Amino acid sequence: MKLYTYFRSSAAYRVRIALNLKGLGYDAVPVHLLKDGGQQRQEEYRRINPSGLVPAFQDERITLTQSMAIVEYLDERFPAVPLMPQDAPGRARVRELAQIIACDIHPLNNLRVLRYLVHELKISEEQKNDWIRHWIREGLAGLESHLARDPAAGPFCHGSAPTIADCFLVPQVFNAQRFEIDISVYPNIARIYALCIDLPAFAAAHPSRQPDAE
Amino acid sequence: MKLYTYFRSSAAYRVRIALNLKGLGYDAVPVHLLKDGGQQRQEEYRRINPSGLVPAFQDERITLTQSMAIVEYLDERFPAVPLMPQDAPGRARVRELAQIIACDIHPLNNLRVLRYLVHELKISEEQKNDWIRHWIREGLAGLESHLARDPAAGPFCHGSAPTIADCFLVPQVFNAQRFEIDISVYPNIARIYALCIDLPAFAAAHPSRQPDAE
Incomplete structure (x- = not known):
């Protein structure tokens, strides 16, 4: 592979x-x-x-x-x-959480989008950082409310083992931290991130541990 | 429901x-x-x-x-x-096509994003339309290449019956047409759209046929 x-x-x-x-x-x-x-x-x-x-x-x-x-x-x-729950509502919920990140946050802060903002729309460095932070905060606030209200949220996004939702949450929080966003205002997100980040599978996937890291 | x-x-x-x-x-x-x-x-x-x-x-x-x-x-x-194929590679492919639309095109042209561009970044109407068209064209070009190279593409995005990918393609093309994008330069997309748009299930879902249509 x-x-x-x-x-x-x-x-x-x-x-x-x-x-x-x-x-x-x-x-x-x-x-x-x-x-x-x-x-x-x-x-x-x-x-x-x-x-x-x-x-x-x-x-x-x-x-x-x-x-x-x-x-x-x-x-x-x-x-x-398994990275997905066995029941249909559980799978739906995990997909929903992953998609809040994959559809509502990440596409807006992608490299090609930032390039367009800077090169075509001539926004300043400050405006660029505001843009990035705005969409991360908006998205994480939604994600936090979803996690907070759902009885299926456990130590991980869904229950007591990592799912696809956790695979999506950790890179997004890593990204938020690069832009100095205070994650502690999202207590469920912060808690899940802290639990995941040191697990071997998550740690070995970290950007700093990749062969092409700079 | x-x-x-x-x-x-x-x-x-x-x-x-x-x-x-x-x-x-x-x-x-x-x-x-x-x-x-x-x-x-x-x-x-x-x-x-x-x-x-x-x-x-x-x-x-x-x-x-x-x-x-x-x-x-x-x-x-x-x-x-069923709106998903029975085989894992088929399901993967249908998700991929849907996600090209859901992750690479649509989030960038969402109402809240256009509002931010206009109200916070003060871009002009022309710049806004250029932005919308740029991301639609970029995304549809990628989608077209995916469809063109894949032997599993049939009359529909995947095979001979509608899948989730077609549920995503049609609204995106409808949207592209609102912004006067020439769809004929994407022959597979144009062909699939033309086939779907008149089918009763697609026709009844059209914006103009909704109770809240204006």
Whole structure:
């Protein structure tokens, strides 16, 4: 199995956590998002992912992009350490939590979006940081309320073992901290993050531990 | 079953298509995104969805937000007319296509984002339209390449019956057309859209056919 990854990519980080939680070995193929005008946008990588985004995953059956699709595929193909609940409402809830991050927060702070804001719309560094923080705060506040009201939230986002939702939460909080957002105002998020971050599968997926880390 | 919906919301439109494809009746509860400073942001609606976004879905078991999570839940709960393939790579591929729309295109052109661009970053009407078109074109180009290279693409996004991917494609193309984007440059997308748009389940979900349409 191959994972096209960039150490700091939040979406690649999610997939690395899932692979580690399942104890699956893989070849990490680094794609540098800043070098050569962005290796992810070049012809060679677009043969893997025509959308020109990281991550991409390959096994002998499929070439797959989109972190959520990859993680659910891994969970179906390697069910031994399940990352999804056994019941339909539980699965729905885990997908909902992951999608709050994957649809409501992360797409707005992606590198290509920040580039457009700076180069096309000529916003200042301060405006850029305000933009990033605004969408992270807005999204985390929603996520926190979802976690706070749900009796199914346990030590992890859903129950007593990590699920896909935790694979998504940790990289987003890591990202928030890079932008100096105070996570303690989101007590459930802060608690789950603190629990996950030191677990071996999460720790080994951390950007600083990747072969392409700078 | 209740669907909190707004006629023009792309994410609500996806869920309406899925409900119709499955032949499921539901109560449509309109949430007006522009009236009263946005009914979706008010206390009353936030009790349903703390994130303050449309759609939200309720049955006797769950209150659920995020269109992708809702549609997969419907598919699991009412398997009679499946909207997902039977095989894991097929399911992965359908999720990937839906997520190209749900993660790479739609979040950038959401009402709240356009509002921020106009009110906080003071961009002009022309800049706003350029922004919208840029992300739609970028996303649809990626989606088109994915469809073009995949032998599993049939008359629909995946095979010979509608899947979740088609539920996502149609509202996004509808949206692109509102911004006068020429869809014919994406031949697979144009072909699938043309096939779907007149099918009864898709037609009945169209924004113009909703009780809250203006």
